[in-house]
Amino acid sequence: MTALTASTSEAPAAVPEYGRNTVFGRWLNRLLSSTEWLSGIVLAVDVCVVFISVIYRYFLHDPVDWAEEAASALMVLLVFFGAASLLGRSQHLGVDVLRGLLPSRWQPLLIHMGHWIIASVSASLCISSFLLLADSYSQTTPSGLPGWINVYPIVIGSLFMTLFAIANALNGATYLVVGSFLTSAAMAAGVFAWNTFLPEYSLTPGVLLCVGFVGGLALGMPICFVLALSSLLFFLAEPSLPMLVYSQQVLAGTGHFVLLSIPFFVVAGLLMESNGMSSRLIELLLRLFGRVRGGLGLITILATAFFSGVSGSKLADIAAVGGVLMPAVRKTGEDPNETAALLACSAVMAETIPPCVNMIIMGFVANISIAGLFLAGIVPAIVLALSLGIVAVIYGRKIDSARAFAQRRRWLPLLGGALVALIMVGMIGKGVTSGVATSTEVSAFAVVYALVVGWLAFRELTVRSVARLFVQAASMSGGILFIVACASSVSYALSLEQIPDLLSGTMLAIANHYGATLFLLVSVLIMTVFGAVLEGAPALIIFGPLLVPVAQQLGINPLHFGTVMVVAMGLGLFAPPVGLGLFATCAITGTQLRAVAPAMLKYLLVLCIALIVLVLVPSFSLWLPNHYGL
Known part of the structure; x- marks a missing residue:
């Protein structure tokens, strides 16, 4: 029921069969492999640039002026090459629940229609980026670098996406390939003819944006391309906008230095898993708490909380x-x-334990202090953890931890390994809360620490395993950040349609009639529903900038509002029957949704009650930020 096809804990899958017996197929396979490795190299270089910049700034007191701009430019390359490699392996995240409601005999045709639409969107992005490239030659960046350094990655990356998407669309029976192409072309021609010959009844850009969004979801397309299709239809139908604005707005969602902390924290989390930190910590927890009633549940909660404080990515946490x-x-x-x-x-x-990716995204899109959000999320996470822990103890039992390990480690090395991991978490927490360094700089330090100290302590990493880990992290991060980029173009289109003003007026009317509390509860409901339908990042990117200003007008602290919105989004993301995070959990754990969903009900009920308490009692979110003066 989901487009997620691979566990995040695995190295990149084997090279796909793009037709090994044809010259084009072999060339395409080599291109895919080269794209993956290049994105991994770019990520490694980006870590080095930021880390060296931090050393020069804080220890040598000689800041490197161009470092931040160069790191941001490298991130653009990472985003579009990583997204292209994910498309080549068909691993972009998407939900096909709506398509599953349609007759099964339609499914193959709908899937191939989705491939052709993705190819069309990628080709349109490529054409638009070529136009933007021509315009960029007359521009320079703030530090004097040529403007095209940020545009070439989107040109090349979108070209690779187009090639991979066409290859995916051609991979099937001839009648499906031809039939889906003709059906898609006929639909596009029908819309064009309708708007051309019936201008008085033409479909407006806003209507086409909604049609593209719903239609993309109905076809089960990856979330990023659903968003890209929606905004593309808007830009094509809006006569006042030149086509280059489309790629310009997609690009605008990627080149921000603060977003670099996302791939860096993902790398740090994967390094912890690969160098043995995670296995040592969980073995220690099992041996300490295994014989406690509900000990296995408590270990699950503690281990997830711990790894969330390092990797920042929920899929990486679940995999670890x-x-x-x-x-x-x-x-x-x-x-x-x-x-x-x-x-x-x-x-x-x-979701609210720093350095969570979604907290970073929420702070970025809604202009909220990321350090403040990190602090605001700690106490709510403790409240939720205690709530889950109580249920785990009530329904749990004691286990024999000796049966869990074929060979148990000695206590001293085990404690030492856990201490190394705890130091890393403490370093991240102190760096973010002290304000000495930005979240991006702290994340670069976390990568170097996990790589160097982890290797020295455990000697479980090899050069090849580290290289493949960077490739894996680059693909994961490219997928996350490409969603951010596509959602940025949708946000721009929504602003032109004055949707923020309309939503603001509606929500203010609700608050004026029923109070700020009902506004908060309605916002939580919106974020829960769209967190399930859209996946976490797009829901935050679209609704965060719309709802936060309304909350501020009502006197609601943005740190409190941002925290409960992220929790609500997480609840939708992992709730059955459509939560994408739940599908990922089942894929990683080797379980079935129909068996996991009934077992979740008691935990979900407790989470819902705790979320309402967090909404009604802002002091849970604001105590730590107030203590640190944020």
């Missing part, structure tokens, strides 16, 4: 915890469905 914990669950005879259910709900709890 589930990949190590689930074998132990099965060896001790525990129910894997119960553990998977609690793991998914623990991911909701961990």
